[in-house]
Every structure is written in C-alpha cells, then in structure tokens.
Amino acid sequence: MAALAPTLAGCGAAGRLAAVGKPPKMTTQENVPTPPWERSIATSGMNERLEAGARAAPAEAPVQTASIFRAGAAGLFRDQRASRTGDILTIRINVQDRAIVDNATQRSRTSSENAGLASLLGLEGLLQDVLPGQPDTGNLVESESESRSAGQGNTSRSETINLTMSAVVTSVLPNGNLVIRGRQEIRVNFELRELILTGMIRPQDIARDNSIRHSQIAEARISYGGRGQLTDLQQTRWAQQIYDALFPF
Structure with missing residues (x-):
C-alpha cells in the first residue's frame, strides 16, 4: 500500500476517493475591486443598503461635492450600462457554428x-x-x-450553445475598453455544471439593456463543462489513458 499510495496520488485517485459520497465543491467567489462611491440624495435608501454591505471592507474615502445628484453606482442621471470596474453586464451567448471540410x-x-x-x-x-x-x-x-x-x-462539426449569464468588469484599459470575467456554477444533486467566460469588450457595443453578444467579445474564452459523477463516468480510466499514450501500435 505504501508503494501504491504515490501512484494513486499522482493519478488523482486519492482526491476522488476522498470525494466519495460528497457533491463537488463550488469555487470560492473572488473579490472584484470597485471604485469609491458617494452618497446621493436622490437614492439615499439604496446607498444606505450599499453602505451596510461595504462596512466590512473599508474603501477609499470619496470626494465630497455640493451636487444634489452625485455620480455613483446608483446615480439618477448616470448611464446604467457597465463602464467601470465592478459593474455588471449581461452576456448573451448564442453559438451556432457549422463547418464541413x-x-x-x-x-x-x-x-x-x-x-x-x-x-x-x-x-x-x-x-x-x-x-x-x-x-x-x-x-x-x-x-x-x-x-x-x-x-x-x-x-463535419456542428455546435449549438444558447446561454445567458452575467459578467463583472474587472479592469478598464487605457483606451477605454473593458476587461470582463464571468463565472456561473449550478449544482444539481452530485453534478456541478460550470460556465466560465473572459474577454474584452468596447463600451459602445453594450446595448441599452446593459447586455452584449458573445460575438462582440474580443479574446473571448468560453468554457462550458462540469464536474461530478456523470462527468467521471464519461472519462476513460487513467490506466487506459496511459496505455493509449505509450502503446506504439
């Protein structure tokens, strides 16, 4: 058993044995940096709720102004489309690719x-x-x-993916383009489906409903997969994979 333990650990069997009878764990949420905001008289109720959630993570003190309606995350006259770090927008993924060679x-x-x-x-x-x-x-x-x-x-290849998800603006590039990242996980019983998207967009491509199509995302990386018992059953055993990689005939 002592000689077999390193082999099992290297092939990931030890981790799978530890997960027997347990659902797959979800990924820990990552904190996204957001710019400071200022209380607005027109939306004081919303700002109070934002303040209650932000007390645990103190941010840089905003600059006080004498304006009645101040620019902020819930500004009355501000364009509600995503434009700054921490803003959220909707991604509409509609992939219908077909190729024949x-x-x-x-x-x-x-x-x-x-x-x-x-x-x-x-x-x-x-x-x-x-x-x-x-x-x-x-x-x-x-x-x-x-x-x-x-x-x-x-x-001959045909792919069809029709999904809608939300993404967060992680940074603003010097030319004004936005870098976005989105992650969505859904766990049903012992199967976890995850959708991951990263890319770069132009603010002018964002529609009025604060959404954008996947075809307008540059350097897009879309990953749709899963983890769990069904996914494990669809994978070839690690010994068979090693045999297929080494067998020359």
Whole structure:
C-alpha cells in the first residue's frame, strides 16, 4: 500500500476517493475591486443598503461635492450600462457554428530504368566467370517501380450553445475598453455544471439593456463543462489513458 499510495496520488485517485459520497465543491467567489462611491440624495435608501454591505471592507474615502445628484453606482442621471470596474453586464451567448471540410487526394507514379554495355569494354569474359549463368552485358541494370496512393478526409462539426449569464468588469484599459470575467456554477444533486467566460469588450457595443453578444467579445474564452459523477463516468480510466499514450501500435 505504501508503494501504491504515490501512484494513486499522482493519478488523482486519492482526491476522488476522498470525494466519495460528497457533491463537488463550488469555487470560492473572488473579490472584484470597485471604485469609491458617494452618497446621493436622490437614492439615499439604496446607498444606505450599499453602505451596510461595504462596512466590512473599508474603501477609499470619496470626494465630497455640493451636487444634489452625485455620480455613483446608483446615480439618477448616470448611464446604467457597465463602464467601470465592478459593474455588471449581461452576456448573451448564442453559438451556432457549422463547418464541413472535405478533401480528396490521388497520386500515381510509374518509373523504369534499363542500363548496360554490349561488350562491357572487353570484360564480358571475366563477368561470366564471376556471375553464374549467361549474363547479358547489354542489360546489366534493370529496375521498375510503381507507387499509388489515395487519400480522402471528411470533417463535419456542428455546435449549438444558447446561454445567458452575467459578467463583472474587472479592469478598464487605457483606451477605454473593458476587461470582463464571468463565472456561473449550478449544482444539481452530485453534478456541478460550470460556465466560465473572459474577454474584452468596447463600451459602445453594450446595448441599452446593459447586455452584449458573445460575438462582440474580443479574446473571448468560453468554457462550458462540469464536474461530478456523470462527468467521471464519461472519462476513460487513467490506466487506459496511459496505455493509449505509450502503446506504439
């Protein structure tokens, strides 16, 4: 067992044994830095709720002004579309990709060679003593070759993903573009489905309802998968994976 323990740990079996009978754990939420905000007279009730939630994490003191309606997360006249770090926007993912690739290749080649010397420069007598039979000096070298090859490949792929999720603005680039990150996890019984999205967007591409399509996200990374018992059943055993990687035939 002592010799087997490192092998099990390296293959992830120890972690799977520890999770027997337990649902998969959800990922810990990460804190997103947000800029300071200032109390607004027009939305005092909302600001009081925000203050109650922000007392545990003191932020930089906002600059006081004499304006009746001040700019903030809940400003009355502020554009409610995401534009600053910590703002939230809706991502609409509608992927309907279809690709068909069909290639066919055929190749054929035939060649022949025939070379010889009629009298072999007077050495045909010596050649007959060395080689058995009656060699023909006029046809000393003769070769023929023929090769044929044919190849055909067909690739067909179709993907359909229709999801809606929310993302948080993690940073604002110097040119005004926004870097966003979104993570959504849903656990049903012993199966955890997770959706992860990161990318970069332009503020002018955000619609009036504070949403944006996935096709307008640059450097998009969308991961849709899961963890749990069903996912484990769909995976090949680690010994079989090692065998497939090392077996040369």
